[in-house]
Amino acid sequence: MTTAADLDPATLTRAQLQGWACVLCGAHLTVDRPLGAVTIDHGTTRTAYEVWACDPACGAHPAPPEETLWARFLDHALGCSDCRDGQRCPAGNGCTARQHSDDGGPIGIVPDTDPGPLPR
Incomplete structure (x- = not known):
């Protein structure tokens, strides 16, 4: 199972960092699960973002x-x-x-x- 530590923060979009899109597939989130936090350095500023993924797993549809x-x-x-x-x-x-x-x-x-x- 993928965790936030497995992600490359440089590849994440604004929507993914803000929790609007899945960090694994990019789909708009309606039902989600937390994956953890990624940290991005912006010069002297370091920001941690809580990231989210589809729930159930990407590509699976709930009943x-x-x-x-x-x-x-x-x-x-x-x-x-x-x-x-x-x-x-x-x-x-x-x-x-x-x-x-x-x-x-x-x-x-x-x-x-x-x-x-x-x-x-």
Whole structure:
């Protein structure tokens, strides 16, 4: 595993030294892990920079986030003519009611029966 001691500070860009880009691959950081610090001499001034790398390792992608109830509703609503037209849809209404009750917000229109999983 690469550490900050393995890096050549002269090859690092400003974005890498400021923690905006991975010091190993140069990609913009969204999820990162610390690698340590590199020290760069600027004349009589010595500056230490904390450097960061992609997490998980460069080139590996994290698992997609778990689908939320709201995302399922939006997927449903895009394919449902009633939802797109602003009409009442048992599946859509049930989903919004469950969403509001799960997040502590107001409870919306609850159908007489639970519509079960939303159609895709």
